Amino acid sequence: MRSDERPSSRPQDEFARLFIQNQGRVYGYIATLLPNRSDAEEILQRTSLVMWQKWDQFDPKYGFVPWARGIALNEIRNFLRRSERKNVHLSDSLVSVLASDVEKEPADDRLTALQGCLGKLEDQQKVLLEQCYLESLGAKEIAGTLGVSVDAIYMRIHRIRRVLEQCIEKQLGGLGSIGDVEG
Amino acid sequence: MTDNRANERIEEEVRHLADRQCDNTITGEELGRLEQLLSDSPELRKQYLNCVRLNADLMWLYRTGDGAANLPALENSSDGAKNWLLSERQEISGESEKTVWRLQYRFLKFGLALTTLFLVALTGVWIGRSASMSERSQRDDESKLKSSSDEAPSKALPFIATLMRASNVVWSETGEAVDVGDRVSPGEIWLESGDAEWLFDSGAKLVLSGPSRMNLQSSLAAHLESGAIVAHMPESAIGFKLSTTAADFIDQGTEFGVVAEHGGPAEVHVFRGQVDVRTKNNVNAIEVFTKEAMRIESAAGAGKTIAFSKVPFGGLEQRVTSPVHWAVDEGGNDHFYELVVLKKPITWHEAAVDAMGRHHSGLPGHLVTVNSQSEDQFLVQTLIRESSARGVWIGLTDVLRESDFRWITGEPMEYANWATYPEQQPDNYLEADWHGGEDYGMYTTFPGKQPWAWNDLSVDSMHEKVSAYIVEYEPPIDALKDRSMVLEPICWETSDGGNGHHYQLVLSLESVDWETIRRRARNFSLGDSMGYLACLETEEERDFVVQQILRVSGIPENMIGLSSGPDSKLKWVTGKPLEGIEFGKPFLPTGQVYGLMFWDYKTGRWDMQTRSVEALPTGWFGYLVEYP
Numbered sequence: 001m002r003s004d005e006r007p008s009s010r011p012q013d014e015f016a017r018l019f020i021q022n023q024g025r026v027y028g029y030i031a032t033l034l035p036n037r038s039d040a041e042e043i044l045q046r047t048s049l050v051m052w053q054k055w056d057q058f059d060p061k062y063g064f065v066p067w068a069r070g071i072a073l074n075e076i077r078n079f080l081r082r083s084e085r086k087n088v089h090l091s092d093s094l095v096s097v098l099a100s101d102v103e104k105e106p107a108d109d110r111l112t113a114l115q116g117c118l119g120k121l122e123d124q125q126k127v128l129l130e131q132c133y134l135e136s137l138g139a140k141e142i143a144g145t146l147g148v149s150v151d152a153i154y155m156r157i158h159r160i161r162r163v164l165e166q167c168i169e170k171q172l173g174g175l176g177s178i179g180d181v182e183g
Numbered sequence: 184m185t186d187n188r189a190n191e192r193i194e195e196e197v198r199h200l201a202d203r204q205c206d207n208t209i210t211g212e213e214l215g216r217l218e219q220l221l222s223d224s225p226e227l228r229k230q231y232l233n234c235v236r237l238n239a240d241l242m243w244l245y246r247t248g249d250g251a252a253n254l255p256a257l258e259n260s261s262d263g264a265k266n267w268l269l270s271e272r273q274e275i276s277g278e279s280e281k282t283v284w285r286l287q288y289r290f291l292k293f294g295l296a297l298t299t300l301f302l303v304a305l306t307g308v309w310i311g312r313s314a315s316m317s318e319r320s321q322r323d324d325e326s327k328l329k330s331s332s333d334e335a336p337s338k339a340l341p342f343i344a345t346l347m348r349a350s351n352v353v354w355s356e357t358g359e360a361v362d363v364g365d366r367v368s369p370g371e372i373w374l375e376s377g378d379a380e381w382l383f384d385s386g387a388k389l390v391l392s393g394p395s396r397m398n399l400q401s402s403l404a405a406h407l408e409s410g411a412i413v414a415h416m417p418e419s420a421i422g423f424k425l426s427t428t429a430a431d432f433i434d435q436g437t438e439f440g441v442v443a444e445h446g447g448p449a450e451v452h453v454f455r456g457q458v459d460v461r462t463k464n465n466v467n468a469i470e471v472f473t474k475e476a477m478r479i480e481s482a483a484g485a486g487k488t489i490a491f492s493k494v495p496f497g498g499l500e501q502r503v504t505s506p507v508h509w510a511v512d513e514g515g516n517d518h519f520y521e522l523v524v525l526k527k528p529i530t531w532h533e534a535a536v537d538a539m540g541r542h543h544s545g546l547p548g549h550l551v552t553v554n555s556q557s558e559d560q561f562l563v564q565t566l567i568r569e570s571s572a573r574g575v576w577i578g579l580t581d582v583l584r585e586s587d588f589r590w591i592t593g594e595p596m597e598y599a600n601w602a603t604y605p606e607q608q609p610d611n612y613l614e615a616d617w618h619g620g621e622d623y624g625m626y627t628t629f630p631g632k633q634p635w636a637w638n639d640l641s642v643d644s645m646h647e648k649v650s651a652y653i654v655e656y657e658p659p660i661d662a663l664k665d666r667s668m669v670l671e672p673i674c675w676e677t678s679d680g681g682n683g684h685h686y687q688l689v690l691s692l693e694s695v696d697w698e699t700i701r702r703r704a705r706n707f708s709l710g711d712s713m714g715y716l717a718c719l720e721t722e723e724e725r726d727f728v729v730q731q732i733l734r735v736s737g738i739p740e741n742m743i744g745l746s747s748g749p750d751s752k753l754k755w756v757t758g759k760p761l762e763g764i765e766f767g768k769p770f771l772p773t774g775q776v777y778g779l780m781f782w783d784y785k786t787g788r789w790d791m792q793t794r795s796v797e798a799l800p801t802g803w804f805g806y807l808v809e810y811p
Contacts, residue, residue: 024243031239032232035205037341038384038402040242041369045401082422090218098221101228114240133245139206158202165237 015055018064019048024111026068032102033076033095036088043079047072073099108172117167125160132157193220197227201234246341342366343402344383352377353393372397374410378499387420387434389413390502409445413496414438415503416456429479430486433459433468438503440496452476452491454504460486494571498524506543506656507565514557519543519656522566522575528648531623531640534576535591536739536782538654539803546692547803548654550578552590559600562653563635567626572651577637579624583673583735585611588624588639591736592690593670602636604629609639625649670736672709672810675727682724685709685810686717688732688741694799697777700742700806701756709810716744717807718755719780719791722764728807729789733780741805745778746796753778753793764791780807 026047031040050071051058058067073096080092089095118126131137139153146153200217203209209217221228346361354360355373372379374393381389384402391397395410406426416423416434423434425441427449432441437456443449451458453475459468463482471477476491493500501523509515521541529537534550541548553559567575578591588596588609601608611620621639628635640649668690675681687707691700700716707714719725733741744756753761753776776793783790 027243027246028236028239031242032236035201035235035238036207037242038343040239041341041343042401042403045404079422088214088419090214090221094218094222098228098232101225101232105232110236111240111244114237114244118244129241130245133241154202154206154208157206158199161202161205161234161237162198164241165233168237169233 015052019051019068022065022068023048025065026072028111029069029102030072030076033073033099034079034089039079039089043072043075046075046079050075069099069103110168110172113168113171114164116171117164120167121160121163125156125163128153128156129160193227194230196220197230198234201231201238205235205238342368342384344381344399346379347382347388348378348380350378352379355396367399369400370398372399378502380502383420383423385420385423386417387423388415388417388503389425390499392497392499407441407443407449409443411440411442411496411499413440413454413500413503415505427479429462429482429484431461433461435459435470438500438505440493440500440503442495448478448480450476450478450489450495452493452495454493454500462486498526506548506654509558509561509565515561516554516558517658519658520551520562520566521548521654521656522570522572522651523654524570524572524651526650528650529576529652531576531580531625531649532734532782532787534649534652535578538578538652539738541654541656543656546656548656549803550576550591551653551655552578552592552594553598553600554590554594555598556600559598563626566653567635570651573627574638574640574649574651575626576649576652577624577626578655579637580622580735581609581611581639582622583731585620585622589735593668600636602627602633602638604633608637611639626653670732672808673731675724675731680723681727685712686728686732687714687808687810688736688738688805689808690736690738690803690805691800692803696799697742697746697796701744701746704744704806704808707808707810712810714808714810716742716756717809718744718757718759719764719807720755720759720762725764725780725791729780732807733782733789733805736805738803738805739782740800741780741807743778743780743791743807744809745791745793747776747793751775 023044027040027044030043030047031037034040034043047068051068054071058064076095076099077092080089080095090098118129121129128142131142132139139150139157143150143153197217197220200209200213200220203213204217217231221231344367346363346365346367349361349363353375355375361367361372361379367381372391372395374391374395374397376393378393379391381391381399383389383399383405387403389405390413392411392413395412396408397410397412398406398408400406403420403422404424404426408428412425414423414425414434415438416436418436421434421436425432425434427441427443428446429443429449432439432449432451435457437458438454439456439458440452440454441449451460451471453471453473455473457473458471460471460477460479461468462479462485465485469477469486474491476489477486478489479486501521504521506519506521508519509517511517521543523534523537523541531550538548538550551562553562579588579596580591581588583589586609588599590596609621609624611622621641623640624637625640626635627633627638670688670690672685672687674685675683677683687709689707704714704716717728719728745753745761746756747753755761775796777796779792779794781790781792782788
C-alpha cells in the first residue's frame with residue numbers, strides 16, 4: 001500500500017491532532033473555572049485521560065471542544081467535591097453556574113486578541129508578566145529584586161490585567177489600541 | 184448617579200477579589216464575599232469571568248511560550264528595560280543573546296506539544312488500549328520527549344513541589360540531581376539510594392526510598408514507576424493520586440505506603456485513614472482502610488487483600504505517621520504516643536533525651552509512662568504489636584533506689600505489667616553489665632510464651648539490644664495550663680558522707696531566663712528550710728545530684744545556682760567563689776553567663792557548663808533547688 005492510500009488517520013492520531021489543536025481552549029476553560037495554576041494543570045491532565053478513555057464515544061457532529069469542555073467540567077466538579085478544600089475554591093454550584101455562563105457567551109478569539117495586546121504593553125509591564133507567569137516567581141521574590149513592596153507588585157499586576165482586559169474588549173469590538181487605555 | 188457609583192464600587196470589588204483569587208492570595212472571608220456577589224448577579228459574573236479568563240489565557244500563553252513570542256518588540260525599547268530584562272535572563276541561562284532565549288521558547292512550545300502527544304500515548308498504555316500502538320512508536324515518542332525536554336527550559340513549567348529533606352541520597356546519573364530546598368517542576372526523579380522527602384504544593388508529603396523512580400506530575404499527582412514510598416496527606420491534599428503501573432491509589436485523607444515493583448505488582452498499606460484503589464479494569468474504587476493492605480498483581484488483575492505490615496517500609500513510615508491519639512471518648516487520657524524505631528541500638532538515656540527533643544503540637548515529649556492496664560493495652564495493640572521492634576524503652580527506672588521503680592515524670596507507679604517468662608521480672612540480673620544490675624524499664628516479648636510486658640534491663644546491655652522507644656506527648660491545653668512539674672526532694676544523708684541538704688528537680692516548659700528561675704527558686708521551701716538554686720560546690724555533691732536525680736530525669740539541661748557577675752568571675756548564688764570543679768567549655772564566648780548541668784551526648788557524660796544569660800531554654804529544662 002502506498003502511503004497516500006492509508007486511511008487518513010488512525011484513531012489515536014486523530015485524537016492527538018484534535019487535542020493538540022484545541023488544548024489551549026480546553027486549558028483556558030478549565031483555568032477560568034479553577035484559576036489556580038496547579039489545579040488547572042491537574043484537571044487538564046485528568047481531562048485528557050478521560051477523553052482518551054471515552055474517545056470511541058466521541059461524536060464529531062457535536063464538536064471536539066464542547067465535548068472536551070463537558071468532560072473537563074465533570075472533572076472540575078469531581079475535583080471540587082473530592083478536595084473539599086474549604087475557603088480555597090468557589091463552591092461547586094457557583095462554578096457550575098459560571099460554566100453555563102461561559103457556554104452562553106459568543107465564540108471569539110480572545111487568545112489572538114490577547115497576543116496583540118501583549119505586544120502593545122510597556123516593556124517593564126512585559127517583564128513583570130514574564131516573571132509572574134513564565135518564571136513562576138512569587139510576588140515576594142519579584143518585589144525583592146525590584147526593591148519595592150509586595151503590595152506594589154500585586155498592584156502593578158492588577159493594573160496590567162486591567163489594561164489588557166480593556167484592550168481585548170476593544171480589539172474584539174474592532175476598536176483601537178492599548179494607547180487609548182489608561183495605564 | 185448614586186446607584187451607578189455603588190455599582191461601580193461593587194464591580195471594582197469583584198475585579199479586586201478575582202485578582203486576589205488569581206494571585207492565590209484570597210482569604211476565606213473574601214472568597215465567601217465573592218461567592219455571595221457572584222451568586223446573585225449575572226453582570227458581576229460576566230465581570231468576574233473577564234478577569235479570570237484573562238488570567239487563564241495568560242497562563243496558557245506563557246505555558247506554551249507564546250507569551251514570550253512578543254519579545255521582538257523589546258528590541259526597539261528603552262535601554263533601561265532591555266538591560267533589566269537581559270540581566271534577569273543572564274542570571275538564569277548564562278546566555279547574553281536574546282535570540283538564543285527566544286529560540287528556546289520555540290523549542291519549548293514544540294516540546295510541550297510533544298509532551299501532550301506522549302501523555303496521550305502513555306494514556307493509551309495506561310488504559311490497556313495500546314494494542315494497536317506499536318512499542319516502536321512509543322519509543323519514538325519517548326525519544327522525542329527527551330530531546331525536546333533537553334532543549335526546552337524547564338522554568339516555563341510550574342513548580343509543584345519542594346525537596347524538604349534528603350538523607351544519603353544518590354541520584355541516578357540519567358536523572359537530574361536535586362538539592363534540599365529546591366523547587367521542582369513536573370518531571371522524573373530517579374533515586375538510586377537514600378531517602379528523599381518531597382512536599383507538594385497541595386500539602387502532600389511523600390518520602391521516596393531508593394532505588395526508586397517516580398514521576399512528579401502535579402501538586403496532586405505522582406506516578407511511582409518502581410520503589411517504595413510513604414505518604415502523609417493533610418486535608419488539603421485529599422484526592423492526591425499516586426499511580427503505579429498496576430493501579431492508582433487515591434488518597435482520602437490518610438497516611439499510607441506503596442511499594443511498586445518495576446513494571447509489575449504494587450502493594451498499598453494504609454497506616455491511617457482511607458485509600459481508594461482503582462485498578463485498570465475496575466472503574467469502581469476499592470476502599471482500603473486503616474491497617475489494611477492490598478496487592479495488585481498486574482494492570483489486568485484485581486486487587487487481593489493481604490496482611491497489613493510496616494515492614495516493607497523499613498521504618499520510613501515513621502516520617503509520615505503522626506503520633507497516635509488516645510482519645511477520651513475511647514477511654515483514653517487525651518495523650519499522644521509515638522513509637523520510634525531506629526536502625527541501631529540506643530541507650531535508655533539517649534532515648535530519654537531524644538524523646539524530649541521531639542515535639543507534637545509544639546510541646547516536647549518524654550519517654551512513655553504507663554499508668555493503667557488500659558493504657559498498657561492501648562500501647563501494645565496500637566503501636567508495639569505491629570512494629571518490627573524487639574524491645575522498647577519506656578520511662579521507668581529504679582536507678583535511684585534498687586527495686587524502687589519510678590516513672591521519669593515523677594508520677595507514682597500505680598500499675599505494673601512485669602513479664603513472667605523466662606523469669607519473673609524485674610530480676611535486676613546482676614551479670615547483665617558492669618553497672619551491677621538492671622535499672623531501666625522496657626517492653627519485651629517471647630512469642631508464644633510471653634506477650635508484650637515489662638522487663639528491667641541495664642542501660643547498655645550486652646545481652647539484649649534495644650533500638651526502639653515510645654514517646655508520650657501531653658495534651659497541649661493541659662500542658663500549657665501547668666508548665667512545670669516538681670519532683671520529690673531527695674536528701675544527701677550525712678550518713679552517706681553528704682551534707683544533709685535536700686535537692687529537688689523542677690521541670691519547666693516556660694521559656695524564662697536564669698535570673699527569673701533564681702528568684703523563683705527562692706520561693707520554694709521544705710519545712711523551715713528556704714530553697715535556692717543548687718550550689719554544687721564539690722565533686723561529691725555534683726556526683727550525688729547526677730546519680731540520684733539527673734540520670735533519672737533524663738532532662739539534658741538543668742540550671743544551677745552559678746553565674747558570672749559584672750566582673751566576669753563565676754560565683755555561686757550563696758556568694759561563694761567557684762573552686763576546684765572541672766568545667767565544660769562554654770558554647771560561645773559571651774559576657775554574663777549562668778551555669779547548668781548538661782548531658783553531653785558525644786561524651787555520654789554530665790558536665791557543668793556555662794551559657795549566655797541571653798540564651799533562653801527552648802523546650803523542657805530543669806532547675807535544681809537546694810534546701811540546706
